[in-house]
Amino acid sequence: MANNEIMTINMGPQHPSTHGVLRMVIELDGETILKIDPDIGYLHRGVEKLSEHRTYHQTLPLTDRLDYLAPMSNNLGYILAVEKLLGIDVPERAQTIRIIMTELTRLQSHLVWLACHALDIGAMTVFIYAFREREAIMETYELISGARMTSNFFRAGGLSQDVPAEFEKKVRDFIAEMPGFIDTYEGLLTGNPIWRKRTIGNGIISAEDATDIGITGPALRGSGVNFDLRRDIPYAGYENYTFEVPVGTECDTFDRYKCRLIEMRESCKIVTQAMERLKPGPVLADAPQVCYPAKDSVYNSIEGLIHHFKIASEGYPVPEGEVYMGIEAPKGELGFYLVSDGSSKPYRMRVRPPSFVNLQAIEKMAKGAMLADLVAIIGTLDIVLGEIDR
């Protein structure tokens, strides 16, 4: 073999560190990556096309299958877009529970990221610990929605139902313990010489490049861009909460790791604030044209039954127009662009997935890196193929 021969290798789609079904065609000079061409679409289910044939209500369960590690964030983004189209307001209690659940979702998503990222690099213990804590959040999901992952819990106008009595204690107990767990992860990783060697200086992308490629979320903040939609373009009542937005300086994998860990601590603070705001009250807006009637009225009155049947069979018409709603999902900016033609089905629903745009940066970040470091770069971008392929 001649010295200057370029080798083309295939990685994925069935590869444990590609976090799903990501395939990459990599051109190598020795162990150095010259060019990388990600091949996506293995999980394409046509969610955008499907939604054009379903009512606004029936589209909701499609959304929590996008980023299946953060289902409630997806529900929230979609529901906020529908509510913006409809122009309805959400009761205080529903909004507070939404914030609690989306911040727990952020913790859950970051826990899976931390677990898999560390496992990819070779630190197995963190994986076991992080999945233990994730389990507690999944139990909270199950408690309020009946499902561990595909929650389908939010509704246009509020929530599908009120949370059970034990919800508050469960969340309070978890939030009280969580900062201690984060200390454990940090104790295992931050000072660990192998972890530092693998992450410091790995996958560098400058603030300018990151903005140009459209990277959002913790990956953007790790590159030193101070931008968080929760604070800068607030939605769902985030303007009422105080929290810090961590920003990195070195633009590398280690800084993105630190940013995400601080974000987890901040999420705990937001949940604590929200728990204090949680007061009894209605969880569904007084908008009978959109919201399902209470079960009591469905079972005991003919009007309630007709009302329920009308919404279930025909859906509700949504006024003509178009909106874009971007939220700070755990992985970055998740956007829903809805176009309504006045009927009860979306004329067009566009999902702007954070992972799709973030993954685009891999071509730049991996160029010139060693093949073994590619695994760390995929991990630090925190992608989920469910929302990339949609």
Next chain:
Amino acid sequence: MADTNRAVEKLQGKFEASILEVTQDRGDWIVTVKKEDIVAVLTFLKQECKFDMLTDVTAIDYLGKAADRFMMVYQLTSVSFKDRLRVKAPVSEANCVIGSATQVYGSAGWLEREVFDLFGIRFDKHPDLRRILMTPDWEGHPLRKDYPLQGPGREPYKGRLS
């Protein structure tokens, strides 16, 4: 709701001839421009109005509803001013091509590939215009309104029989 927008005013001064419509929908500002000027408009917005991030590129198929079948949609975000702007440009079916935003924003690369893949709109001067979600040998563009939900050559779904 604000009556004026910092970027729209500037844009109206510079590109008066190419702006087709300026509207506001539920607080979002929308500027529709001629497709010939889309690259110039985006360049201006990035350089003069600090819209430093192209958040999303997509399209809408108005089959039988509008003179020009497709509408390109660009969502812009300004990290420094913390606001958004939506730019749209109509594209006809007969001349289904528009200038590529890749010269202005890096994020347009994959986003435009997706529009090409699912809508069949071509992007002039795009460096790597290939299908991205569908396989390379796929026929048709699934998000077009005349593309059947079940895929081509299959009976339409008639609901559960049981």
